[in-house]
Amino acid sequence: MRASKFLIATLKETPTDAEVISHQLMLRAGMIRRSASGLYSWLPLGLKVVRKVEAIVRDEMNRAGAQEVLMPSVQPAELWQESGRWEEYGPELMRLTDRHGREFCLGPTHEEVITDIVKKELRSYKQLPINFYQIQTKFRDEIRPRFGVMRSREFIMKDAYSFHINEESLKDTYQVMFDAYVKIFDRLGLNYRPVIADNGSIGGSGSHEFHVLASSGEDNIAFSDQSDYAANVESAEALHPTQQRATPSSSLELIDTPNAKTIAALVEQFGLPIEKTIKTLIVEAAEGGDSELIALIVRGDHELNEIKAENCSGVKSPLTFASEEQLVKNIGAGAGSLGPIDLKMPIIIDRSVAVMSDFSAGANIDDKHYLGINWDRDVATPRIEDLRNVQEGDPSPCGKGKLLIKRGIEVGHIFQLGKKYSEAMNAVVLDPNGKAQHMHMGCYGIGITRAVAAAIEQNYDDNGIIWPKNLAPFEIAIVPLNYEKSEIVKSTADALYDELSAAGIEVFLDDRKERPGVKFADMELMGMPHRLVISDRGIKADTFEYKGRTDSEKQDVSTENICEYLVSKIRN
């Protein structure tokens, strides 16, 4: 491709409304432009990268035995009513009406459509297992689109759906998809982790997310430093502490703490170790219990995990914190002076709280705390559950190593759906006994456009994008200097361009009438992995100047066998 025939839409200044680095660089490099909130157009440079990702995904899906289909992005309401999601899905489902008054939606996902197809086309267990995928535009009417293409309303997704006669077959294909995803993200050149995702109804290993590690990610991922274990912090188990509860060594003491409403203040004013304090959080109890409220206790330096708390029996879902009025009415003290002693309501303590001794807590009297509290001596040990978020340094739930916590961007998700849709939509095949059986289903998604942004989030420098090898829109940029005036530079550059192109290299020839600095800056911003400068000066000395995008130094290389030299640089 010649620069003179390609839209180079680079921006010198960073648009003010772009917050994350990938959004800024995609705008600056001329990959995308915003059309409306959460809606983006892909310019030629950006689309080239999208196509690279698609090609890798398509190749690995085909190798894994999936068949490509293409379903409509506009879907009839009837299918969604059949599955029950027309009501369930909420305002994120963009609904529309056609000229005849019939209702439709923009597809945020395609379980309904594929299930409808499969139930009409498949009759026998002999046709299973089968796996269909598509690469297609999705629409989700996000409340707050942000971070450019990372959380947009319209986006390109690869989604696959597999169908099975039984759970074993589903698990087999799930593993095949897991392996395919590993190959895909390896080929994309991303630093990623498969992460165990919460999957209440099916449990265990029924769902994995694939996260690209980047500080701008919206999810916290906990993973072991010594094994492959990785899980969303929300769903990572905090293990029982291994140490035993120490025997009490101090006596119970009631003290005045007029200015200590928070753990931090208490620790500061009384010189207490934060691991010897506890936080008492009062939430509403589930309906039908004996008590209006219920107390949840975690260690002072720990955070309550709201999902875990909500899943405890007796706790109202969704989790609702008690108001100040409720506290005063039921306890007689406000938040900031609460604790387990003389607390007249059910109490659940976190596992790590159960092994504490000689600790401090509010006295349930305003401006007073107890020091030296011990379970069983001063108050009976309450019910014990896993209530907290795991922290960095905690032992890994897998039993090996300690947990590290990093931010992740979810770029893939695989899921064992089971029979949810096949039962709702009555998708059956005949089994070997001639009996109709609902099919088991799996679904497997990859955010194509999000993967492009994620790749930039982890590969850039001050000068712009640094594309992973397999994603770069072009493999090499030839930058001739004084191309429009110097006959020898022009003919040399053109000849090399033809030769490399003939060798199957995707080469970008910057034949613009621009000053060298402009060309260098643009090629770096756009992330060209290799750069060859052709100049009069170099030709005189029989050299070209080569620089890899991440090389610190440029180097002069002989003009002799330059094509072979570059091909080997590019291919390695």
Place this chain on the structure above:
RNA sequence: CGGGGCAUAGCGCAGUUUGGUAGCGCAUCUGGUUUGGGACCAGAGGGUCGUAGGUUCGAAUCCUGCUGCCCCGACCA
């Protein structure tokens, strides 16, 4: 949906407090000089100041409604 902010040339912004008919940098176009890291000189084009109404002799500026966008939170996964 709650809170905050913004809207002036393609992009980034000033001008709004104190009303007088719009400006700067970059970009674009023309001519010239330059030519190894985002050049220089001279000239030119480009704006219903988001939109609708109001106040006023006069509104980018003051008032009101509306729309769009951004940030924080909630929601969603």
